[in-house]
Amino acid sequence: MTISLNAFLLVAGLLFAIGFFGVLLRRNTLVLYMCLELMLNATTLALVAFSRFNGTADGNTFVFFIITVAAAEVAVGLAIIVQLYRLRRTVQVDELTALRD
């Protein structure tokens, strides 16, 4: 494979930027959460690429832990969103203004 480390890092950077763009742009809490997952995945791609080009397996082990934490995070976050919907009947962030007003 002649693909350089920089190419992988560029893809990771693009993914992170897209995730950040989505977090700023979207109003639906669920889609916001998906974009957060994208940003998290961008970092895992960078870690795996660094680990491969560095010749060590530590980055891959880190990614293992990141996946564990992300799974727990998704479960808790979605439970919170469902509970929010039960109380407010909406998940649009521009209607959830109880702390702002």
Add this chain to the structure above:
Amino acid sequence: MADFLFYLFAALTVGSALMVALNRNAVNAAMSLFLTFFGMAGMFVLLEAYFLAILQVLVYAGAVVVLFAFIVMLLDLDNQQRKPVGKLTYAAGGAAFALMVTGVLWLFCQEQLTSPALPAEASGSVLKTYGRQLFTTYLLPMQVAGFLLLIAMIGVIVISKKTTAAQESADAE
């Protein structure tokens, strides 16, 4: 061949990530997220992290996306009317995106950031390496991760329980 596959997976990942960020329908966004995770698993295979590629498909594409799709359909969000996104939001989002992309590109255009040569043997490709690392060097983080999963499980049960009378009346409506 591997080069072509990299471009294919990179295009798939970035394209479907854009679909996640821009698609108006939440179900379509979840399906695009599935494609994104699949493309990332392909890139993990190219980086010879086979175990992580399988984990990515099982945990992310399997569990996380299904959970997202389940919640989207449970809440049935398409019945709600949407307000159009303001111009300022578009400008801020676009500016943040452009700044990040130019930052990354600028870093790579610098001469001193050259890519290291690819080691012939990938140390992360053998499953044995993970086992040894997880149970020697990273034993404490491994225990903490297991405990975290337990806490998350209990937390989800506690959060999704109906606790107050206001919730019960809101659900009854």
